[in-house]
Amino acid sequence: MCAPMFPSGIYVEEILTKWRGDYDQLEHNHTYIQLFPLREQGLNFFAQELTQDEIKEFQSTREAKRRFLMAYTIMLDFFGIKLVDKSGNVARAANWQDRFRHLNESQHNYLRITRILKSLGELGFEAFKPALVRLLLEESLVEGTLPNMRHSALEYFVYTLRDRAQRRALLRFARRHYHPPDNFLWGPPGRRRAAQAPGPALSAGAAAPSRARSPREGRGDPKAKSSSSDHSSMCYALPGSTKSINVCGFPHSVIFTCTCCLG
Numbered sequence: 001m002c003a004p005m006f007p008s009g010i011y012v013e014e015i016l017t018k019w020r021g022d023y024d025q026l027e028h029n030h031t032y033i034q035l036f037p038l039r040e041q042g043l044n045f046f047a048q049e050l051t052q053d054e055i056k057e058f059q060s061t062r063e064a065k066r067r068f069l070m071a072y073t074i075m076l077d078f079f080g081i082k083l084v085d086k087s088g089n090v091a092r093a094a095n096w097q098d099r100f101r102h103l104n105e106s107q108h109n110y111l112r113i114t115r116i117l118k119s120l121g122e123l124g125f126e127a128f129k130p131a132l133v134r135l136l137l138e139e140s141l142v143e144g145t146l147p148n149m150r151h152s153a154l155e156y157f158v159y160t161l162r163d164r165a166q167r168r169a170l171l172r173f174a175r176r177h178y179h180p181p182d183n184f185l186w187g188p189p190g191r192r193r194a195a196q197a198p199g200p201a202l203s204a205g206a207a208a209p210s211r212a213r214s215p216r217e218g219r220g221d222p223k224a225k226s227s228s229s230d231h232s233s234m235c236y237a238l239p240g241s242t243k244s245i246n247v248c249g250f251p252h253s254v255i256f257t258c259t260c261c262l263g
Contacts, residue, residue, distance in 0.1 A: 016070050023102075026078045033112055035071040036119035050122060059124040068123060075116060079103055081135065088128030090135050100145045110152040117160040130166050133157045137170060141177040150178075159188045 015032050019025055026032070037050040058064050073083050080099025081090050093099070103109055113136070120128050136157060140150040154174055161167045171186065178184040 016067060016074070020074045020077060023078060027106065033115060036116050037122065038115065038118055039122060055122060072116065075112070079109070088125065089131045100139065104146050104148045107148060110149060114156045114160065117157060121160065121162060126162060129161055130170070133161065133170055134173070137174050141174055155188050
């Protein structure tokens with residue numbers, strides 16, 4: 001069995017088997033977001049950055065991927081969304097009205113969504129991202145159920161996608177539904193600021209240059225890291241098996257069950 005995650009003392013298995021639908025826990029506990037590891041250092045100093053070797057081992061281990069998708073569906077349900085097939089397509093869940101009302105007001109969860117999207121890409125589920133981002137754009141821009149999310153969806157969620165054509169398709173969709181249309185800005189905030197320097201800031205109604213992305217980001221380079229500083233990664237262990245995924249970077253026990261969920 002895994003050691004508990006620090007600093008909360010919670011076990012991964014408890015989250016995966018008992019936390020589905022426990023919205024108070026999922027709202028107020030912050031340690032569990034390490035179930036979605038990244039190749040960047042976050043706020044939790046116990047956690048280590050995900051490495052390329054760990055990514056390769058994760059992607060070759062069926063049980064690790066199954067447990068990761070369990071965590072993903074728990075979070076989707078928390079947001080009012082369901083996974084409808086193995087290709088990553090998503091739709092409103094039965095509880096969508098209550099959960100969308102909550103999600104619209106609890107904007108710290110937008111950081112969690114950004115992290116989850118990045119982690120999907122890191123661990124081999126890049127194909128799952130466009131459907132989730134498209135749904136969130138539809139709900140925020142078309143249906144009006146998540147109006148507070150529209151800027152996060154446009155400025156962060158879309159830019160987690162590595163494929164430039166997919167990003168452009170989502171931005172074109174968003175542009176058609178954005179109101180007022182003259183306020184639509186192309187490019188994530190950091191790129192826009194870089195493009196505008198050293199001149200004066202644009203007014204609220206002005207459009208930022210459409211080429212405000214860096215060459216690396218524009219190519220969708222999978223090695224490009226984002227500047228997000230949400231929490232970092234954890235060990236994705238396989239309880240009772242002969243293998244475990246040492247995502248957290250601490251040594252595993254001799255029998256290869258996890259003793260290192262410290263982050």
